[in-house]
Amino acid sequence: MNIPFLKTDALPFCKGCGHDLIAKNTTRALEKLGFKPLDVIIVTDIGCHGIIDKCLNTHTVHGLHGRSAALGAGITFGVEEPGKKVIVFIGDGGSTIGLQHIMEAARLNLNMTVVVHNNFLYGMTGGQTSGLTPHGFNTTTSFEGNPYAGYDICALSHTAGASHVTRVMGIGDISDKLAVAFGTRGFSLVEVMEICPSYGMKLNPKRKLSEIVESAGKEIGEWFNQREPFNIRQGKKIADLLEKTRPVEKGFKSYLKKNTSVILSGSAGEGVQLAASLLCKAAMRSGLSITQKGSYPVTVGVGFSTAEINLSPEEIHFHGIAVPDMVVITSGDGLAHNKQRIAKMKDGFLFIDQSLEVPSTGAQVIQHNFRGIGARNASIFSIFFLAMKTGIISTESILKTIEEEGMTEKLPVAKIKEALVQ
Amino acid sequence: MQEKSKGSRVLIDGSRLMIEALARAGADAFIGYPITPANLLYQYGSQRMELMLAAPDEITTLQWMSGLAATGKLPVTATSFPGFALMLESMNMAYMMELPMVIILVQRLGPATGTATCGAQGDLLLLKGMISGGHPIPVLATADFMDCWQLSAKAAEIAVSLRTPVVLLTSKEEVMTHKSFNLDLLQEINKVERKEFQLDCEYKSYKPTDFVPDFLPVTQKRYQVRLNASTHDQTGILQHSNEESMANTRRLEEKVLHRMKAHYYYTFDEQKEASKLVIAYGITSSAAIDAVEMLRGQGEKVSLLIPKTLIPCPDFYRELILNYPRVVIAEENINHQFASLLFGQNFPENLAFCGSLGKMISPGEIMEEVNK
Numbered sequence: 001m002n003i004p005f006l007k008t009d010a011l012p013f014c015k016g017c018g019h020d021l022i023a024k025n026t027t028r029a030l031e032k033l034g035f036k037p038l039d040v041i042i043v044t045d046i047g048c049h050g051i052i053d054k055c056l057n058t059h060t061v062h063g064l065h066g067r068s069a070a071l072g073a074g075i076t077f078g079v080e081e082p083g084k085k086v087i088v089f090i091g092d093g094g095s096t097i098g099l100q101h102i103m104e105a106a107r108l109n110l111n112m113t114v115v116v117h118n119n120f121l122y123g124m125t126g127g128q129t130s131g132l133t134p135h136g137f138n139t140t141t142s143f144e145g146n147p148y149a150g151y152d153i154c155a156l157s158h159t160a161g162a163s164h165v166t167r168v169m170g171i172g173d174i175s176d177k178l179a180v181a182f183g184t185r186g187f188s189l190v191e192v193m194e195i196c197p198s199y200g201m202k203l204n205p206k207r208k209l210s211e212i213v214e215s216a217g218k219e220i221g222e223w224f225n226q227r228e229p230f231n232i233r234q235g236k237k238i239a240d241l242l243e244k245t246r247p248v249e250k251g252f253k254s255y256l257k258k259n260t261s262v263i264l265s266g267s268a269g270e271g272v273q274l275a276a277s278l279l280c281k282a283a284m285r286s287g288l289s290i291t292q293k294g295s296y297p298v299t300v301g302v303g304f305s306t307a308e309i310n311l312s313p314e315e316i317h318f319h320g321i322a323v324p325d326m327v328v329i330t331s332g333d334g335l336a337h338n339k340q341r342i343a344k345m346k347d348g349f350l351f352i353d354q355s356l357e358v359p360s361t362g363a364q365v366i367q368h369n370f371r372g373i374g375a376r377n378a379s380i381f382s383i384f385f386l387a388m389k390t391g392i393i394s395t396e397s398i399l400k401t402i403e404e405e406g407m408t409e410k411l412p413v414a415k416i417k418e419a420l421v422q
Numbered sequence: 423m424q425e426k427s428k429g430s431r432v433l434i435d436g437s438r439l440m441i442e443a444l445a446r447a448g449a450d451a452f453i454g455y456p457i458t459p460a461n462l463l464y465q466y467g468s469q470r471m472e473l474m475l476a477a478p479d480e481i482t483t484l485q486w487m488s489g490l491a492a493t494g495k496l497p498v499t500a501t502s503f504p505g506f507a508l509m510l511e512s513m514n515m516a517y518m519m520e521l522p523m524v525i526i527l528v529q530r531l532g533p534a535t536g537t538a539t540c541g542a543q544g545d546l547l548l549l550k551g552m553i554s555g556g557h558p559i560p561v562l563a564t565a566d567f568m569d570c571w572q573l574s575a576k577a578a579e580i581a582v583s584l585r586t587p588v589v590l591l592t593s594k595e596e597v598m599t600h601k602s603f604n605l606d607l608l609q610e611i612n613k614v615e616r617k618e619f620q621l622d623c624e625y626k627s628y629k630p631t632d633f634v635p636d637f638l639p640v641t642q643k644r645y646q647v648r649l650n651a652s653t654h655d656q657t658g659i660l661q662h663s664n665e666e667s668m669a670n671t672r673r674l675e676e677k678v679l680h681r682m683k684a685h686y687y688y689t690f691d692e693q694k695e696a697s698k699l700v701i702a703y704g705i706t707s708s709a710a711i712d713a714v715e716m717l718r719g720q721g722e723k724v725s726l727l728i729p730k731t732l733i734p735c736p737d738f739y740r741e742l743i744l745n746y747p748r749v750v751i752a753e754e755n756i757n758h759q760f761a762s763l764l765f766g767q768n769f770p771e772n773l774a775f776c777g778s779l780g781k782m783i784s785p786g787e788i789m790e791e792v793n794k
Contacts, residue, residue, distance in 0.1 A: 038643035046652075053648070054659045059640040061492060062650040062660060063485070064515050070482045074489015077451075077475060079641055101485070104478050238469045241442040242605055245432040277600075280433055284602045292433070292600040298458070298538065317566075317708035319599055320782035 005030055005037050007055050013048065016201070018170035018194025019117055023052050026087065026115065029178035040085045043072040045098075047091035048124050048196075049117040066090070066098030069114055073105045076112045077232070085182060086112040093122040095153055096131030102153070102189070106160035109186040110230045115178070116153055116189065119196040120212070127199030134216030138203040150216065154191050158223040162187040166222040169209060170194035180222075186229035193218070246404070252397040254286035259312035260392060261321040263341070265334030266379050268296060268305045272330070275379035276307030278405070282387075282397040283311045291319035295337075304337035311392060324348065327363065328386055330370045330378040332356060351386060353378065373412065373419050381416050388420060395420070430605040437462035437500075437597040439570040439608075440590070444498050444524060445470050446611040447578035451490050451497040453483045455505060458538040459594035460528040463500035471498070480505040484512030484525075491521035492649055494616060494639035496578060500526035503545055504535060510552055513587050515651040517553055517674065520628070520635060522581035522588075522616075524574075529593040529704075531780055540780055541594035543704055543754035549589055549733060550763055557675040560584070560682055561733035563591040565689070565707040567603050570596070573730060575611045576685060582614045584681050585634050591732065593705045593754070595782060619645070627658040628670055633677035679734050686738070687730035696723040698792055699746040701739075703729045703760060706752045706783050713752075713788035724792060732763065740764050743773070750791045752776040752783050 005027035013020045030040060037057040044050040046065035053060035063071040072088035079086065095102060095116050102114055120137050122128040127140035132153060136145040158165045163186030168177045170192045181188035193213050195201050204212070213220065238244060264279070266272045273294050280290040291310040297303040308321050322341075325348040329335045335342075335352070339359050342350060346362040354367040368385060370378040387395045402408055441452075441463060452467030452474045468474040473495070477483040480501060487497035501509065506527050516523060527549075531540040549561050560580050562573045570592075577588045619625050619636035625645035628635045635656075640647045648658025653667045661667035691714070698717075702710035707728040714726045725746070729739055743749050743764070749772050753760050756777045761769050776783055776791040 036643070038646060041640045051660070053650075057646060059646060060648045060650075060658070061489075061519075061640065062648075062652060062654075062658075063488070063519075064511055064651055067481065067485050067512065067515075070485030071489050073482075074486035075492055075640060076489070077473070077486060078490040078493025078495050078639075080493075081641055084641060100478060101482060104482060232473065234472075234474060235468070237472070241438050241445075241466055241470050242432075242434075242608075245434050245438070245605070247430045247432055247605075248602075250431075277433070280600070280602070284431055284433065288602075290433070290600075290602045293595070293598070295539070316601070317711045318782075318785050319595070319601070319708065320784055322784060 003037050003057050005057055007057060011055055012051050014197050016197035017048070018119060018192060019049050019052065021170050021174070022115060022117055022192050023055070025173065025175040025178055028175035029182055030085070032175065032179045033183055035085055039083055040087060041075055042087050042089065043068045043075065044089045045094050046124070047094050049089045049091050052089065066094035066096070067101060068094065069098055069105050070101035072112050073101065073110050076110045087182065088112060088114040090114060090116055092116065092118040092120060092132035093130040096151070099131070099151065102157060103160045106157045106162040106187050106189065108230045109161055109163055109227050111186060113181045113184070113188045113190065116191040117194065118191050119194040120200050121196055123196045123199060127196070127203065134212055134218070136215065137212060140199060140203065143203070152218065154189065154223065157189045158225065161225055161227060162189055163227055163229065164188040164222070164224055167191045167193065167218060167220050169213065169220060171209065186227060248281050248284040250285060250287050251400065252286040252394055254283065254288050254313070254393050256288060256311060256313055256392050259310055259314070259316065260326065261324045262309040262311065262326045262328070262386070263306060263321065263324045263338060264309070264328045264379060264382065265304060265306040265338050266330035267333040267375070268300060268302050270305065270331060270375050271377060271379045272305040272307055275383045276309055278380070278398060278401050279383045280309060281405070282401040283393050285397045285401055286393045288313060288393070289316045291316050293319065304333040306334065306337055326386065326390065327351070328382045329353060329356065330382050335359065349390065351382060351389070373415060377412055377416070380411055381419060384416055384420055431602055432605055433600050434567070434603050435462060435598060435600050436564065436567055436570040436592065438466055439567055440526065440574045440597070441466040441470050443571045443574035443611055444578055446613065447575040448582065448614040449496045449498045449524060449578050451475070451495045453477050453487050453497055453499050455480050455483050455501070457502050457505045459530055459598050460500040460502050460526065462597060463526055463528070467498060467500065480508035481512055484509045484516065487523045488512065488516045488519065488521050491516065491523050492640045494641070496522055496582060498524045498526070500528060502528045502530045502538070503532050506545070514553055516587045517557070517559060518651045519649045520585040521649070522585055524577045524581050524588050524590055526590045526592060528597050529591070537780070539594065541705060541754065541782065543593060543706065544759070545591070546732065546759040547762060549591065555671070558678045558734040559587060559589060560678060560685070561589045561591055562687065563704045563730055563732050564596060565704060565728050565730060567601060568607065569730060571608050573687065576687065579614045580682070580685055582616055583634070584677060585637060586678065591704065595705045626656045628654065629656045630673055633673060633680055682731065682734050685731060686736040688736070689728040689730070690742070691726040693718065693723050693725050696725040697747045698722065698724045699727060699742065699749045700724060700752065700788060700792060701727045701729065701749060701760070702752040703732065706754055709783050709785045710752055710788055712785035713792070716785060717789055717792060722792070735763055744770060746772060748772055748774065750774045750776055750788060752788050754778050754783060
């Protein structure tokens, strides 16, 4: 038995409403194309057009005002079976608030059709002006005529890249026009021009639909883009994110007895975060637990770059650092960012590049020429120096880490070793 | 406590664990819009999920997720307050349509844009009231890396088995901080199977079995599926407020309240004869663990509760609080959101608070409040 698309011919629209015509012509067009009701997913939203879904034998999805194009797009992304059709019904009000969704679907050329029920105003909420209301058209919020021109939804969709766009008058048999849209590979949009009988006709007596459309400069016609429909292109995927994390084997000893907090700070682009990562992995290689947190301005390419690190022979829970045990400063940016914390230090170590003014602190200050090896490697050099001076981990564990990370050629290891003995 | 095993120790962040756990549990799509501090989740989601789509905004994100969920996918996104605010209406839609998905909310300092790179715990009360009508949406809060793994999988399981959006609540410090972690400690995660309606009888999109309607994707052709964000009956047809549709709306609340009882997650570290209780969730729980350990080291008898299922809120939390002469709740806000979730504004007299704005709460601050 052939199940009809519509449960009834007595649709719930006001007398004379073009939505009735659209619904009946939609079913006719789908029948012409050979679709069965459950091949079709009709997505509606809030607005008079949306009350159609109870009359449909298709799958129906009734969403939020103006969001049906995005909701329909989501369904389209998930349709893997051939022979399915996603149709979105939306009003001119919905097209206003959801314009971005329509543009996005057109840009991507998604395999779906949007049918814009343009009756020039918000019918369900009392006849207010929408973004598609023509210039000069009277509504309940513009009795002297809309002072602004409405969006040309067809031109916008065409420009955005829709395969097929058409504007039709909501009069007579429009099923062939709809069938062309429904049969399009890629995104299609049909703007059906109508006058709301409850508000539009009453507020604009004696005006005819053809005259309104013409005076609004809205051409009746079809526009095409020769484009392939959307094809989900996914980049290379990782089958297991955990496999991308390299286990750190223990091979060294640390004599650290308690949680020790270290701050490395310098300038963006000077390897602070890389140095922190190497220090942390070297510490793990030495049997320690670690936490590592990066901090930098939103403009990541300039200004300070700070790494906050905790090293501990025990499991670490809280990783915040109020007053650090050790601070390594390799540039003025780093010093400015940490001045307050350095001032709060009552003991511990402050390692600071010799070019910088030593700030007020209770920490033991050790000045060194970190930047002498070159600004880009100042931070890397500083972790070797820190390890050598404090003994929290061995410099060998850092060298091993560099080797395991495959960075021996990229980092000036020989130069660093040489600088350490100077 | 020494780490139990030194097997596969890696330097890792919570974001990686969350996305991998979600993928293993059956999440197959990541829809994203970039926002700090959720960007690592976006990066990993795009690398790991079978389908990744870059949405042009957060409203679209949730709409696309809903559409995908209607076809049988289990989508995930990650955002922070500014993006979450845009998602609210669409999350209500997904809640009403009963579409499974996981939304990771990475808290940062507000109001509004606030400070994108500063952590916070300021969104709990927003979550409490985010569904119009005050209906509960499941919210799980991760407290550590093990939770990033286990609770993420649970979030996927809840989303599918209850047909609902689930919020996985975390914060900047949890998802962006790298830590040494032993992967050998992770339990295996089984993929959540979506059971589709199989009977040869009438199908109604919202006819429940044990509070949850059987699912069918809109792509199958055996039965008509109707999904509806407006008040609707069991068939999915819009209704004003008739008996059947009101029963359906009432069921949405009952579904979460009843079925979430199987998903009450928390850690209760009870010390016998303790007269003090410390409560902390999310990022602050790490400070609370240290504080309690140090207090015990000083001879104090203190218990510790780390709530992980935050909404719906298990009665157990309230009962426990009322059993202790002194309770300190620590959370990174200045308006006692967790206590408000439990008691409204009529806090019991035994409650004390340790809050902060723009910085993590330290173990010392919690100890100080406990010792007052």
